[in-house]
Amino acid sequence: MSGKGLILMNENDYLKQVATLTGLQHYPSQGPWGRKSGSVIGSRDGYVTAIGFYRSREAKIVILLRFKKQEHPELVKAAVLQSEAVGKKHGKLAEVGNDFLRWEWKYSFAKPKAEEVARLADALRESIKQAAPGFDGRCEHCTSASTPALTLMNGTPVYICAGCQEKVHHELDQAAINYDAIVPNYPNGLLLGIGAALLGGIAWGLVAYGIHRIFLYGAILIGYLVSIAVIKGTQKVTRFGQLIIPVLTVASVLFGDAIFYALEVMKSEGIPFSGKLLKAIVVNLWEIERESSGILSLVFALVGAGYALYAARKPQFKAAFQPLGAPNP
Ligand SMILES: [Zn+2]
Numbered sequence: 638m639s640g641k642g643l644i645l646m647n648e649n650d651y652l653k654q655v656a657t658l659t660g661l662q663h664y665p666s667q668g669p670w671g672r673k674s675g676s677v678i679g680s681r682d683g684y685v686t687a688i689g690f691y692r693s694r695e696a697k698i699v700i701l702l703r704f705k706k707q708e709h710p711e712l713v714k715a716a717v718l719q720s721e722a723v724g725k726k727h728g729k730l731a732e733v734g735n736d737f738l739r740w741e742w743k744y745s746f747a748k749p750k751a752e753e754v755a756r757l758a759d760a761l762r763e764s765i766k767q768a769a770p771g772f773d774g775r776c777e778h779c780t781s782a783s784t785p786a787l788t789l790m791n792g793t794p795v796y797i798c799a800g801c802q803e804k805v806h807h808e809l810d811q812a813a814i815n816y817d818a819i820v821p822n823y824p825n826g827l828l829l830g831i832g833a834a835l836l837g838g839i840a841w842g843l844v845a846y847g848i849h850r851i852f853l854y855g856a857i858l859i860g861y862l863v864s865i866a867v868i869k870g871t872q873k874v875t876r877f878g879q880l881i882i883p884v885l886t887v888a889s890v891l892f893g894d895a896i897f898y899a900l901e902v903m904k905s906e907g908i909p910f911s912g913k914l915l916k917a918i919v920v921n922l923w924e925i926e927r928e929s930s931g932i933l934s935l936v937f938a939l940v941g942a943g944y945a946l947y948a949a950r951k952p953q954f955k956a957a958f959q960p961l962g963a964p965n966p
Contacts, residue, residue, distance in 0.1 A: 648674030683771020720764035826871030842896025860945030883942030
């Protein structure tokens with residue numbers, strides 16, 4: 638296959654080719670990454686491999702390798718990093734958990750050669766054989782029931798018996814019930830949220846003064862900080878929290894701007910900090926913001942609040958089990 642052919646090849650055909658080369662199977666629309674092209678999935682020597690495309694900001698080919706649960710996943714990491722067969726120019730080890738590793742290979746325009754992806758998947762599996770055992774045909778949850786076939790659990794290929802699937806459903810139902818039963822502590826949420834907004838605002842003001850510019854990540858960071866604080870305080874995600882998180886985030890950034898302007902005035906006028914000065918600035922904040930780049934910080938604050946709200950979604954207590962090769966519901 639020529640380079641040009643690879644560029645033009647669509648994800649489906651590409652994964653079919655990877656499947657042929659690895660001896661695994663291609664399952665369109667299935668697998669962990671939720672793309673139409675699906676994943677190449679299968680088991681070899683007890684190790685489960687899933688290969689597929691993932692697009693966030695960048696295009697990537699991802700290789701997921703699963704093994705029997707390990708007490709010391711750092712040994713798996715060391716084994717992969719020490720392996721000479723695992724090409725270090727072909728992407729990087731993105732994450733190692735106690736029963737999986739994820740390798741990511743970023744590319745910009747031309748997809749990597751399918752042969753190289755297949756070779757890499759084989760090399761990864763070989764590299765961890767000393768460090769982590771593979772599965773042995775039994776359910777990985779109860780480690781007793783014979784479970785020869787893979788099942789997709791929220792897209793991830795696992796060995797789980799029918800009994801344990803029932804149990805997972807039951808436990809998640811119970812977790813959802815328990816979550817609903819939590820009585821939210823609103824005053825505490827408000828208090829922690831205000832505390833986080835104050836801290837975030839001070840940090841924003843000092844950083845803006847120090848580097849003479851404001852930046853988007855600061856606002857997002859404040860949004861996160863506030864949402865974590867509010868949820869920690871109320872102990873669950875509530876409408877109340879979803880309402881005050883963006884309000885406090887915007888307030889925090891505006892407060893930070895006020896500190897920034899106060900510091901600037903102190904410096905240019907050579908006057909000491911005082912409550913009076915801060916008050917004068919807060920009272921005239923809107924005027925000042927309009928004349929400087931204040932609108933921009935407001936926009937940043939809103940983006941930060943948006944991120945915060947997204948981060949503060951209610952947890953999902955759901956597990957979907959799907960046999961491999963079954964059409965999507
Ligand atoms: Zn089981």
